[in-house]
Amino acid sequence: MALINYASREINSKIVFYGPGLGGKTTNIKYVYSKLNPSIKGKLISLATELDRTLFFDFLPVDLGTIKGFNTRFHLYTVPGQVFYNASRKLILKGVDGIVFVADSQIERFDENIESLDNLNDNLKAHNLTLDKVPLVLQYNKRDLPNITSVEELQNILNPRNEYRYFEAVATQGIGVFETLKEICKQVLKALA
């Protein structure tokens, strides 16, 4: 959960990008990094394999500036989506304040999205958390590709009760990236108050 330091007047919240391997989590965070003003972003750390797959996490601190005297900061993390990195995924979720679930819209990735969301629920449970308590925003990524599942169908499976806000995205072009980020940041701050 968020660290609120009343003495040094800082609030740090943790936002985790979750989802199946190759879904576009790292692409999201890299796009954010490339567009933000240098004065508000820290260094982007990527612990990745030589083939650019996330091995442990990507990390980007983003500074919102001083709000009501509190220096307010978001720590953005991605998890490794590949199934066999579950131990790492579990570790990254520790202390999470908000989650972006990046789904891969391609038809052949359909099942992987379901499995990853299921895995998210399991891993949250290990930290005594559930999606009732942690804000979640869905991102349907790779909308530029030809063979994709319709949004309706994705909603039916991943968000059947329409509990979560969702955004369509093409992370490689930055489409939908900041919309998603804005929404999760706002939900996280609301949960603090």
Add this chain to the structure above:
Amino acid sequence: MQEGINIFEQDFWSINDAMNRLLQGTHAKIILLIDREGQLITSTGDTSRMDTSSFATLSAADFAATSQLASLIGEREFSTLFHQGERENLYVSLVADRIILAVIFDNRTTLGLVRVKTKSTVAELEKIFRGIFNKVRRESGPRKEIDDDFTRMAEEEIDKLFGM
């Protein structure tokens, strides 16, 4: 559920005081206090040329990975870690199960001295943090300053900064 950590003025100064004394007593270069989620709580020593945010995140990741290794060989936890470099060394201890104390030192001091002095500082910090955690549990987050007004202003800032 693990609660957030809310640190108030008085505890914060006691923490800093304990760390400053450790810095002076060991001639270490930098000492950082980090929560296990990777957020920097405070530091002492000259951090002007150091990326403390990255350092905090990676230390927490390091500790998290190491404690998983511990459990794989049937240990509950490695309560300290030591990384030795050619010039700079890093000695890391766990405080009250939830906080990481990282001491960076060079050849102006020795591992032995750092270890002994750190041990007593850890005991001191544990006392302070147990108090903080108890407070959190009792009051479950005295967040009067983080109100609707705060949320509204933060939202405006988000729209402005992320408005691309």
